[in-house]
Amino acid sequence: MNNPSPSSTESGDLQFDAIIIGGGIAGLWTLDRLRNSGYNVALLTDRALGEGQTLASQGMIHGGIKYTLSGALNKASETIADMPDYWQRCLGGQGDVDLTQTRCLSDHFYMWSNSTMGKLTGFFASRAVRGRVDKVAPDERPALLQNRQFKGSLYRLVDRVLDVPSLLANLATNNQGHLFLLPNIASRLHKDANENTYLTLDNGTKLHAQRWIFCAGKGNAGLLAALACPEPAMQLRPLQQLIVRHRYPYPFYGHCLGADKTPRLTISTHPSASDKTVWYLGGSLAEKGANMSAAELVCAGKQELAELFPWLDFSDAEFSTLPIERAEPRQQDFARPDNAFAEPARGLANVLVGWPTKLTLAPNLANQILAQLPPPGAGNHDLAALEQQLSVPGIAPLPWETNGD
Numbered sequence: 001m002n003n004p005s006p007s008s009t010e011s012g013d014l015q016f017d018a019i020i021i022g023g024g025i026a027g028l029w030t031l032d033r034l035r036n037s038g039y040n041v042a043l044l045t046d047r048a049l050g051e052g053q054t055l056a057s058q059g060m061i062h063g064g065i066k067y068t069l070s071g072a073l074n075k076a077s078e079t080i081a082d083m084p085d086y087w088q089r090c091l092g093g094q095g096d097v098d099l100t101q102t103r104c105l106s107d108h109f110y111m112w113s114n115s116t117m118g119k120l121t122g123f124f125a126s127r128a129v130r131g132r133v134d135k136v137a138p139d140e141r142p143a144l145l146q147n148r149q150f151k152g153s154l155y156r157l158v159d160r161v162l163d164v165p166s167l168l169a170n171l172a173t174n175n176q177g178h179l180f181l182l183p184n185i186a187s188r189l190h191k192d193a194n195e196n197t198y199l200t201l202d203n204g205t206k207l208h209a210q211r212w213i214f215c216a217g218k219g220n221a222g223l224l225a226a227l228a229c230p231e232p233a234m235q236l237r238p239l240q241q242l243i244v245r246h247r248y249p250y251p252f253y254g255h256c257l258g259a260d261k262t263p264r265l266t267i268s269t270h271p272s273a274s275d276k277t278v279w280y281l282g283g284s285l286a287e288k289g290a291n292m293s294a295a296e297l298v299c300a301g302k303q304e305l306a307e308l309f310p311w312l313d314f315s316d317a318e319f320s321t322l323p324i325e326r327a328e329p330r331q332q333d334f335a336r337p338d339n340a341f342a343e344p345a346r347g348l349a350n351v352l353v354g355w356p357t358k359l360t361l362a363p364n365l366a367n368q369i370l371a372q373l374p375p376p377g378a379g380n381h382d383l384a385a386l387e388q389q390l391s392v393p394g395i396a397p398l399p400w401e402t403n404g405d
């Protein structure tokens with residue numbers, strides 16, 4: 001990508017080093033890194049922060065071990081392996097993003113299986129995961145699995161689970177004054193004769209940037225289409241998550257392994273305004289559930305819970321579902337991307353497009369974006385002018401606080 005200077009900037013137009021579009025983890029993390037690296041940067045979003053994949057995520061910062069279910073260290077697990085330490089430094093106030101106000105829901109999560117764990121046992125003992133995975137002795141099992149009917153191997157991973165609303169609030173506070181709500185962003189985007197992108201506000205003010213950074217998740221496709229840009233292309237991985245509100249006091253975070261490469265069931269537990277425990281269920285159940293009606297998924301979920309936890313009674317639990325899509329850069333054969341993705345938009349002079357592909361990989365995405373930016377230059381103070389024209393986005397509610405009620 002060359003280093004364009006915006007053509008025909010008029011007085012009253014606003015000029016930035018970078019403008020990020022998208023208020024999920026990708027946009028917010030990238031904003032934080034750019035701001036701290038001296039860039040004059042603003043973030044635009046068309047809805048509340050976190051709405052979309054970020055608040056629908058299970059909050060697990062994993063080191064890739066769940067991608068080794070074939071029993072070998074693969075490319076995905078190597079790339080992601082550094083991430084838990086990266087996040088840990090940030091959570092402890094010693095990283096390149098200050099996450100000291102972010103709450104951890106758990107400092108570990110479990111992996112268990114009734115049968116197929118055999119070939120993984122050797123791997124879990126290997127150098128690649130040393131110090132990150134411990135076999136759990138029967139008397140150290142979490143309360144949920146303290147039952148004679150539980151049979152199988154249980155492992156404990158030291159990777160954390162984050163409270164995503166507090167993560168979003170932390171990043172929003174760090175970046176106050178740089179976040180702006182603007183509806184209908186795609187229809188405001190234009191390109192000039194030099195293929196430089198700019199955006200027009202209602203009063204005619206034009207926003208220019210050395211780089212536009214599209215971090216709008218699934219929305220990236222619409223932003224690119226508005227500029228008649230075909231690439232990078234996107235793929236969507238549909239899921240339907242299951243939400244269970246029940247009376248058991250078991251905060252549990254873990255993957256149950258089955259025959260598939262993805263975990264049979266992933267359980268995370270989340271704070272809720274009600275007095276019930278909220279279990280949020282993903283994994284293969286949610287992948288297969290994408291092709292089911294909500295009623296069919298509830299039925300399949302009840303059956304799965306009955307098989308895995310025959311000592312529990314979920315007959316008075318409340319069930320609801322959340323259809324959601326994961327947005328990824330398009331891969332051959334619809335493969336899962338190994339890494340975060342950030343590349344220039346083809347044919348446009350000043351646009352980068354990013355998908356983290358996992359919450360965990362947001363730091364990796366921002367590093368890739370920073371490596372592709374020209375040095376900061378437009379050091380004027382156009383943020384104040386933007387503040388006069390646009391409002392500040394709030395943080396979206398958690399899906400189970402709005403879903404199924």
Ligand SMILES: Cc1cc2nc3c(=O)[nH]c(=O)nc-3n(C[C@H](O)[C@H](O)[C@H](O)COP(=O)(O)OP(=O)(O)OC[C@H]3O[C@@H](n4cnc5c(N)ncnc54)[C@H](O)[C@@H]3O)c2cc1C
Nearest residue numbers: 024025026052053054057058060216217219357358359360
């Ligand atoms: C069910 C589920 C569970 C997951 N669990 C985990 C997990 O445990 N661990 C993990 O590492 N990853 C997990 N992930 C993946 C992770 O959630 C995503 O990779 C990550 O949140 C993507 O962040 P994002 O900012 O790119 O996209 P999003 O969170 O979707 O944010 C995009 C934002 O862009 C904005 N936007 C969209 N369209 C436009 C537009 N046209 N104009 C302006 N703004 C727009 C919206 O504000 C939206 O909030 C999970 C994903 C799902 C779906």
